[in-house]
Amino acid sequence: MTSPFVSRHIGPGPDEQSHMLKAVGYGSVEELMDAAIPSSIRFDGSLDLPAGISEEQAIAELRGIAGRNVVATPMIGLGYYGTVTPAVIKRNVLENPAWYTAYTPYQPEISQGRLEALLNFQTMVTDLTGMTTANASMLDEATAVAEAMTLARRASKTKSNVYAVDADTFPQTLSVLRTRAEPLGIVIHLVDLDGGAELPEDCFGLHLQYPGASGKVRDHAALVEAAHAKGALVTVAADLLALTLLRSPGDIGADIAAGTTQRFGVPLGFGGPHAGYLAVRNGLERSLPGRLVGVSKDADGDQAYRLALQTREQHIRREKATSNICTAQVLLAVMASMYAVYHGPAGLRAIAARTHQHAARVAAGLRTVDGVTVVHEHFFDTVLAHVPGKAEAVLAAAAKYGIDLRLVDADHVSVSCDETTTASEVQRVWDAFGVAVAGAYVCEEPVSAGRSIPAELERTGDYLAHPVFNTHHSETSMLRYLRRLSDRDYALDRGMIPLGSCTMKLNATTEMEAVTWPEFADIHPFAPKLQVAGYEHLVAQLEKWLAEITGYDAVSVQPNAGSQGELAGLLAIRGYHRSRGEAHRDVCLIPSSAHGTNAASAVMAGMRVVVVACDADGNVDLADLDAKIEKHRDALSAIMVTYPSTHGVYETGIADLCAKVHEAGGQVYVDGANLNALVGYARPGRFGADVSHLNLHKTFCIPHGGGGPGVGPVAVGAHLAEFLPGDPLQQGDHHAVSAAAHGSAGILPISWAYIRMMGPDGLAAATASAVLAANYVAARLREHYPVLYAGEHGLVAHECILDVRPITKATGVSVDDVAKRLIDYGFHAPTMSFPVAGTLMVEPTESEDLAELDRFIAAMIAIKGEIDQVAAGVWPKDDNPLANAPHTASAVTADEWTHPYSRSVAGFPAGVDRTAKYWPPVRRIDGAFGDRNLVCSCPSPEAFED
Missing domain, CATH: 3.90.1150.10 (Aspartate Aminotransferase, domain 1)
Structure with missing residues (x-):
């Protein structure tokens, strides 16, 4: 028996599912799942989880858990401080689904609001640090500093592998630095600069804390000059609030600034989530990891924002990437930027x-x-x-x-x-x-x-002079500014976001409710153990549940993003081999279809990447796997595979793959990105895998927040348990991958509530509904767009790939054209050109009801009809509704209209509700222009509004 919440989380009811099953060709959900999932991996038992409960019961249980935490006055410091979240920001950003259910702004035309907010964040950081360019946030201060270290190594002209670190550095930062440094062959050289110690003779970089962990403020200018004389680059981890009174890192000659924006209105949350920052001087911007918002122009020549310089990133550079950072902390960065705007x-x-x-x-x-x-x-x-x-x-x-x-x-x-x-x-x-x-x-x-x-060291001169930081100081003005920005965006509160590999599902209000309770929000990560019994109970319970769901023996929730979960899992494998005297095992096999973070994480874990081919059906080519295993048998460390496959298929050979790798002495890493197709039906830890990372911001309902927060727990078999991440404040041989022992603990109540309300039957029902929805979309669209891959019986898993390449070849209409035209129909586009260029990967999830699925299907069929018009010569290839999409209200209402199709076709295509139309704020954006003109030398955002 399922709880009442299950029917609220899962969109299609029984009658709707019957209709969908008929279209797919199956009589029941179980019949479909029996056909879709290979019997060799099928889990036929019931998960050992408590039965699902109602929303009211879940809140009551959470109240009891929260009551075991003690909210004291935190005067511990070490980079975490009490702060006041202005009520207008708390209610209208942190608690507003228009902000927290948005996706990463890869479709910039429908992300202009949060892109502007992130540009505000970047401006805030560069102004206060005195740097030239800042990215759109990092995972926390410690990971930002670790990224600064590797950036310095890339950019320094010295051949040294020594990184000098001031002894007055936060201990959790030092712990993460050591984790990151060791696999890369970097030697951390701790220097007591306050005690008069000299810099090492040969080093590629120097890290300084400003103010120091001890609280001391000192003039670092001479140290910076001395480091530069050695060819070293200098990173200053600076407190942004202190920088309103102190000279900036840029003013004393630093090359890189890193830190956290937590004290700008972001709750403590027992360690996170918080938006770290990373900023660089002129000349280093193309080495800057993470996301970067730049200014471009749209098809009408109007100013528009977009993510810039993406060629730097892991999803393109793969094993040549210098960072595995795949996400940011957008929701928290927006909060921090708005704190600066408001004050x-x-x-x-x-x-x-x-x-x-x-x-x-x-x-x-x-x-x-x-x-x-x-x-x-x-x-x-x-x-x-x-x-x-x-x-x-x-x-x-x-x-x-x-x-x-x-x-x-x-x-x-x-x-x-x-x-x-x-x-x-x-x-x-x-x-x-x-x-x-x-x-x-x-x-x-x-x-x-x-x-x-x-x-x-007293700061002189102005900062935050941009009009946006000097306008919205009344609550009325701030409220309206936040509303204007959110109106420019498309999030789950407007409609479906059918992104393959990203699982944009319901983030239920009840799941979100506890996040802002003081008993969870106002706890310092280094508070005494006696004060955090509630948190420790919740974390232990959640880790136990996740272990049961995945079939592993131990879980750590410390990684605060999927990419960090990958790194933690690979470091566990590395530690295991080294403990057995097999440190020479350093080859990581990765299928050619894998997400770019896999290869980047492997390199960061000190491994050599060897690519394994995929066959014509998108599966791992087992013959090529055999050849690669044989060639690298003595050095084989691991294989990283995504299951179901990156192509959205349940590969039948996964158990054989695991056995082959184990026979050669390697370990099997299963990427948990597609776990939404497995929960309750198959468990990686029981069909042959040794380690997985999970994405709580996908399968377990933590919202994407426009590109963060995320949580990427790592789950392992018993033999790897001792190599899981450890508390960054504890001394020892363990590694820490984030600054707090439980990572972004402040949002763990969301996933706790989801699992508690769904129960084992509800979780399995969600998986089945997600698989049914994907197969329904595939069945309905197959005659209009080829479905590129399918498993046995012609079925897909929880997502399907629609092949636009034949259409492009025949008509010139590109996958970009289809994606941008979907905006006119009121949809966020599916995942574009991943894992196959020129395709769309659709993941409807279990949360969308039949009406929304049919609306999407109707839009895709209508777009195919428009493509046919282009093919027939009715509309020119360079002037048609697809080539010109998306259409803004301004474009459709312009005095002059010269296109060969009507204004109505442009702005109100078939099936669009004229009373609920979403209008994109800009037309199609020129990406190349944005990369050439990275830094904003532009009017204020308010001028752009006008």
Whole structure:
């Protein structure tokens, strides 16, 4: 028996499914699944999960779990700080499906709102860091710094493999740096620069923390100059709020700036998700990893935004890629950028000054206590106190007041202030240290920055001068600005996003509800264990459920993106081989159809990529696999395969493939991108795989957020469990792939709620419905567009590939034309040209009801009819509704209309509801122009609106 929620999550009801089954040619869903899934991998039992419950029951359970967390005042610091999310941003971005259900802006014409928001983010970062170009966000500070390290290695002209790291670096950052460095042969050289140690004679880069982990603020200009003299590039991990008062990294000569935007209105969330940032000086922008928003123009010559310089990225460069970053933290980057828009430069500076004032007051009080020494004269928000032998006693005293301080060691305590710090909390901190004068902190007048920030480091000059940061300071203006931007975008709240490999399914409101509860949102990732019992329970339960669903023995939710899950899985394989004295095993076999992150992750894990061919049906060519195994038998480390295949087919040879690799001593990695076709019916950990990463932002309902947040847990067999990622603050031989032990823990309640409400029967029903929907689309469209691949019985898995290449050859109408014309019909395009150029990969998911599926099918059939008009010569090849798509309201209502088709055909094609029409804000965008003109030297976004 399924819970009531199941019928709300799954779109087609029983009668609709019967209609769809008839079109596919099967009498029942189980009959279809028996035919589609190879018997060799079929799981016929029932998942050992609790039965599904109602939405109300799930919320009640989550309330109980949340109640086991203790919301204290976090004064621990280390890159994580209390912040206030403005209510207008919380309600209209974080809690708004127009923002959180959007997809990555690969179709820029229907993504102009979030692209503008991301351009604001990039502008905010470049202004505050003093750099030239910033990307559109990173996964967290630690991964941003790790990417900066590899960027420096690529760009430095020295041959050194040594990377110098300031000892005053955040410990979690250092842990991730070491994880990334070791497989690449990079040597981390820790240098106590504050203690007078010299830079190593030969190094390709230098990493500096600004302010340091100890809170100290110092002038790095001489160090930067010394590093440059050695041919090294310098990265400064800088606190953006501090940079409103401190000289920027660019001003002291740094090459790269990296860090986090968490304290710009993004909740702590026990470690994430938060938007990291990465910015570079002029000349390094083409080496910058991640997504980059640039300015281009559309077919009418009007300004438009798009993702730029994508030739840098892993999906194109594959094993030659220098980063496996496949996503960003768009939703959180939007929040951070809007925080800066809302407060403006004056508001941000006032928040920073108040934060610094509180820290200065803390220090002033501590200096009055015998036996307490304030270690650093210069600081921004963090005061380091020397309390010989009394550190634990001070922490315990503060804890009685509900305040968490940082235990540095037995003799040192660190106190970090932030936007939320109050005078009474400073008083309680004083009390914990034994400051004699009770109630002394009663006045709120600003403390001069000169008292604790050296004059030579005080920031001068303007920043955030762009009009967007100086306009929307009232809630009315901010509300309308956010609405204008969201109106320019297409997200799941408007209609289906049928993207193959991306599983854009329902993100139910009940699943989202707990994310903003203080008991989940306001927990510091390094809070004492006794305060996070609820989180630890939720994580353990979720990891156990995911292990059961996948058939593995252990799971870690630490990876905060699918790409990081891939890396963690491959590092587990690497660690396993090395533990057995087989470090020479370094060849990773990857099918030619694989997603680009697979090859990039393998290289980052220190492996050599060997490509395995695919046969005419899109399956792994087992004969070529045999040849590659034999050739590399002694060095074989792993094979990475996606199942069902990247082509959307249940390959019958998967069990044989696993056996062949195991026989040769290798491990099998199954990419979990297509797990939505397996849950409840097949378990990778039981049909031969050793490790998988999962995408909670696909199969388990965490929303895509316009390209992040994501969670990419890694699941392994028992023999690999000891090699899973470890806590970045714990010393040892383990590796950490993100800055927090549980990664983006703040959004794990979403997937917990999905699994809890669906139960084992509901999860299986979702899989079956997704497979039925894909086969229904394939059956209905097959006579209009060839379905490129199918498995046994002519069935696909959860997605199907429509081949547009014959159409293009015959008529000149391209896959781009079809994708852009779908916008006029009110749809986001399917995945274009992946895994096969000139094709569309359609994944309808289980959440779309029959009416929406039929609307999409009707649109595709109508577009084929328009293509036939072009083929018949009714419309010229260069002037037809497809070549000119998408059509804006401005274009359709222009005084002059010279096209050989009507305005009605352009803007209101067959089946489009004239009362609910989505109008794209721009026409087709010129990608080449955008790559040539990367940096925005343009009017304000408001001018563009007008």
